[in-house]
Amino acid sequence: MENGKALQEALIAYSQDIGVDAIGFCTAAPFFEIEDCLYHREAQGYMCDLESKDYKRKIYPQQTMKNAKSFLVILEAYDVHNKNHDHEDDKLRGHISMTAVSKDYHNILMEKLEKLAVFLKSKVPCETMAFVDISPFSDRAIACRAGLGFIGKNAMLIHKSYGSKVFIGYVLTDYALCKEDCKGTIDCGTCHKCVEACPTQAIVGDKNVNCNKCLSYLTQHKGHIAAEVKNKMGKQIYGCDVCQIVCPYNKVRNKVLEPIITPYPEHESLLSISNKVFKDTYGKTASGWRGKKILQRNSIIALGNSSNKEALHILEKIMDDPRADIRKEIIDAIWRLGFSDGISLLNKMKTCEKDITLLKDMEKAIAGLQEKHRFMEG
Numbered sequence: 001m002e003n004g005k006a007l008q009e010a011l012i013a014y015s016q017d018i019g020v021d022a023i024g025f026c027t028a029a030p031f032f033e034i035e036d037c038l039y040h041r042e043a044q045g046y047m048c049d050l051e052s053k054d055y056k057r058k059i060y061p062q063q064t065m066k067n068a069k070s071f072l073v074i075l076e077a078y079d080v081h082n083k084n085h086d087h088e089d090d091k092l093r094g095h096i097s098m099t100a101v102s103k104d105y106h107n108i109l110m111e112k113l114e115k116l117a118v119f120l121k122s123k124v125p126c127e128t129m130a131f132v133d134i135s136p137f138s139d140r141a142i143a144c145r146a147g148l149g150f151i152g153k154n155a156m157l158i159h160k161s162y163g164s165k166v167f168i169g170y171v172l173t174d175y176a177l178c179k180e181d182c183k184g185t186i187d188c189g190t191c192h193k194c195v196e197a198c199p200t201q202a203i204v205g206d207k208n209v210n211c212n213k214c215l216s217y218l219t220q221h222k223g224h225i226a227a228e229v230k231n232k233m234g235k236q237i238y239g240c241d242v243c244q245i246v247c248p249y250n251k252v253r254n255k256v257l258e259p260i261i262t263p264y265p266e267h268e269s270l271l272s273i274s275n276k277v278f279k280d281t282y283g284k285t286a287s288g289w290r291g292k293k294i295l296q297r298n299s300i301i302a303l304g305n306s307s308n309k310e311a312l313h314i315l316e317k318i319m320d321d322p323r324a325d326i327r328k329e330i331i332d333a334i335w336r337l338g339f340s341d342g343i344s345l346l347n348k349m350k351t352c353e354k355d356i357t358l359l360k361d362m363e364k365a366i367a368g369l370q371e372k373h374r375f376m377e378g
């Protein structure tokens with residue numbers, strides 16, 4: 001059996017060979033340090049439906065692996081091309097978060113974690129389980145314990161060299177890779193930039209984010225999106241980078257991950273994309289997991305925010321979409337755009353609409369636009 005220190009060193013050297021940006025180790029002792037925060041988040045209504053409320057599994061790794069002793073944690077740092085900003089001001093294009101335009105990070109990290117698990121097993125007999133994002137645990141708490149950074153006010157892990165532009169993955173094992181955990185000493189200090197910049201005031205300021213206000217979550221959310229939030233979504237089709245862009249720890253340039261899709265897709269293309277092309281492009285990135293419809297819904301919301309008359313022509317091309325919830329978003333976008341030409345477009349939509357609820361929505365939108373333009377003309 002390998003001595004602990006020598007085994008850590010061998011794992012560190014191997015991780016560098018396979019292109020891991022940072023590696024750390026921590027114990028699988030109960031995560032009591034996050035317990036109060038979990039209950040606080042629930043009491044304040046900050047949790048969303050993508051988060052597990054199985055706190056016992058979050059706190060006790062042994063509920064997932066009976067004899068769990070430690071975690072091996074890795075980070076993959078990322079950045080985007082400067083040239084990606086070329087279309088930033090084009091109102092007929094949306095925006096996809098920098099985390100979701102390259103090869104799906106789940107696959108990048110999982111490939112490396114599986115190699116590290118095989119390497120570990122070649123040195124010591126042990127059980128291993130690898131996780132990226134989808135896990136019963138708190139990724140950021142594990143990474144903190146492993147000395148890979150601290151939790152910022154935006155609730156993200158911040159690494160001293162890579163900032164928050166990092167993806168986290170880890171292997172849980174029944175082998176004790178270390179005896180002690182790291183205790184962080186740095187934090188955000190007096191900085192409040194992300195709290196001030198967040199478009200929906202989702203960042204509370206005490207290292208908590210109200211996920212039900214966070215655009216990153218809402219662009220993945222399947223249910224209803226409130227009118228006041230739609231306005232704040234701007235051109236976002238998937239995710240939101242605002243709190244990362246303003247963070248002073250992110251001034252560094254990390255390695256650039258080659259994009260598979262553009263971060264600024266044309267709404268017109270996205271709204272007419274076939275299932276096959278979507279699967280072959282978006283499906284290879286982290287933005288594809290919720291499927292085409294959610295991204296198209298967000299694209300229509302972004303067109304409704306665009307204040308650009310051309311948006312009406314794009315919406316006209318898809319006005320007979322077979323999906324009623326998509327037609328509902330089209331009606332809403334035409335109404336929010338507010339142009340008088342929207343009245344004739346809605347009247348045209350009415351002639352082929354059979355859904356009673358949508359017909360009522362159209363009549364309401366037509367009446368609203370007529371009143372608005374009568375008022376403006378009068």
Ligand code: SF4
Nearest residue numbers: 152153188191194247
């Ligand atoms: Fe912390 Fe400032 Fe970065 Fe927010 S922007 S995470 S407050 S350092």
